[in-house]
Amino acid sequence: MSAAKILIVEDEGIEALDLQYRLISLGYTAPDIISTGEEAVKKTEETSPDLVLMDIMLPGEMDGVAAAEQIRDRFDIPVIYITAYADDDTLQRAKITEPYGFLVKPFREKELHITIDMALYKHKMERKLKESEKRFSTTLRSIGDAVMATDKNGLVIFMNPVAEKLIGWKLEEILNKQLTKVFNIINMYSRKPTENPIKKVLLEGFTAGLANHTLLIAKDGTEIPIDDSAAPIKDDKGNIVGVVLVFRDVTEREKAEKALRESEDRYRTLAEELREDDHRKNEFLAVLSHELRNPLAAIRNSLNILDRAVPGGDQVKRAKVIIDRQV
Template sequence: MIPERTAPTTIQIMVVEDESVIAADIKDCLENLGYGVLAVVASGEEAVATATSLLPDLVLMDIRLKGVMDGIQAAAKIWQRLHIPVVYSTGHSDRGTMERAKATGPFGYVLKPVEEQEMYVAIETALQRFRLDQALQKREQWLSSILRSIGDGIIVVDADCRVRFLNLIAEALTGWKQDDALNKTITDVFHIIHEETQTSAHNVVSEALQSGTLVYPAGDFILVSQSAENTPIMTSIAPFLDDNNVITGAVIVFRDDTERRQAEERNIAIARSLQLESQMAELQSLNQQKDDFLNTVSHELRTPLTNIKMAIRMLELTLDQRDSSAVVSDADSNPTIRYLKILSDQCDRQTSLINDLLDLQRLNANAYTIDLSTVHLQRFLPEIVENFQARAKAQQQALQINVAPDLPSVMTDATGLSRIITELVNNAIKYTPADERITVTVQLLEQTPPSTTPIVQFQIANSGVEIPPTALPLIFDQFYRVPSADRWRQGGTGLGLTLIKKLVNHLGGSIHVTSKQGQTCFTVELPVDLSRSSVTAD
């Protein structure tokens, strides 16, 4: 016997039976078992309508019903619309009927004539299964909600690498909607390539399934979406097992790596910037130490050189007192005079080098003093050039000067201008071959708006020599000398042009060089009136 009142009294059942006698018998049986009978109906149509209205906890459905809709059709509609569990009661158990009934997903069967014990077991089993299904469904919905709300992209595949789930982030990154992606192979939906080689990385998921372990693929990857958009990603693949430790699928977790990479690049850039700042500070410190050293050494060397120069002069005077003809004698016939001349020339050379270093340090430190004065170029320039005529003639060079007759006087630093012209003419003579021409040209440039500052242009050009294109960008660098260019072997330190460029800039002007078609030309442009130049104010 069935234990008395074991079923809860709150369970309400709707009976669908077209035989009134059987319906009454079933109703009595249910009530004896402690269930409530919410309604008894005789047709499929009425069953659907009543279930929709009353919402019973369970429907006991006869398969064979009179009318257009039989019990199987009615049960299918009730489940689809209302999600109410159905238990079939029938005296027909042939294979065809059972197959149709199974397709509707019933929760149980009771064969007629109905026995109370069978009825109780069938109903309780159906209700328990329904509760478990409901709990499982809620849990699946809960898990699905969690997965869909996670900030990373998640794709679940089965053991055959076919897609079973995509969350919202995965949809956004891949461009696939879950309904469209279901049952697609993972390579169709999750198309990733190696960033460096641009080759496909379709095998990472299958390799993870084969290994059975969590995999973090090495390297940088690009996800190619359905619309062909590229997104850098980080990814991992975790296979999952069933109760028998058989791999049944994998979970692919991935995220957009753009922000991390940008942050990493920013951090690298900041680190490099800090490193460069540190190196710059160190270089500035070293440069200052170098300047201080050169300044100190230059001053320290200047004193003994002055003494040496004085000693040479005293020797010359001594020789002059002994033999008035000695100082004018031929140096080749008098070794003493020749040695004194060598000493004097080398002393002058070292003094010039030290002066260059000191002037360069003053210019670098903005400590060079500008002494403005009016310079009449028609007299000033020929005087400078005249000092080189003898040397040019000795080297079979033609030295010519062209000064525009209407050239105005300029207000500038006469010493600095003389230094500039002297250095450039000296270089031209040093590097020009025999039988070639050196030309010094000076003219006033016409200014076009918006420039209103009058400019005077100096050009020192020499023929027969070209500076290699690779050397042109370096020509004004400190200590740089064009290789194999000193045809007269007069030597130099590589400081001259560096000093000239800084001096020109200090006087508010500019200097540049061109060298082509067998001619080299240095062009210097200076303001006519330096007192009105913005450089003076600065």
């Protein structure tokens, strides 16, 4: 592992040289000594040191606090302030720049060593955390499902583009607002509000899902069928620090299920019609079978009708006698 490179920003020449000597004896490299804030910013850009030791009180228009602020914002390099004295206003300005430490002159070598090592370690961990958060955020922003996250009070702290599109709000519009105020859900059939899973997770600490047939009411009033689940976000001690909500648009699935139900209804209707047709067919075949087995029955029935219509007809009577003998 290479030695950390320290940039010294100190306008007192003897003190700067003494500090350089002590840094080298502690195993650091300190190739440059700068005496003004403007030069400090320029040298930081040119050499990318691992850490800057910055005297608060510097000559010129840019003091140590102003220089440290630029170095932090532009280059993300940790700064430790060194000073013998400073007024309260300057110290308050210095705190706002989020320094990684303060060294008050005169300071011991051990104090210098510990302060630098702690600053370097803290900055390293913060950088890893930022990289991890960036990867995590990139992943959540690129997945197909809508994702929202809240803190332990149910206030929105994250939302990916898919969620923005579905609910109709931009993250900056609802950041630090109650999720329940913008995530409005109702039952598809009863039209009554559905229990928001965020509240349940925060109260019980377990994963919760939405009931079936849930509609999301977007900002513009659009109704979108969704399903979702919410899970607690816990710290390393198991304490709930927030909730993550994952949901998706199930419009196409609802359409498919509706089409399937309609198809099943048509099938049942068709099956019933086929059963009725089959019953009528069986009745017809029974009648036809009877008629085929006794073809003269129809003729006899016709003669009976004719006899009633023309009573006393000799020819009709003789025909009936002949048919009766054959049936």
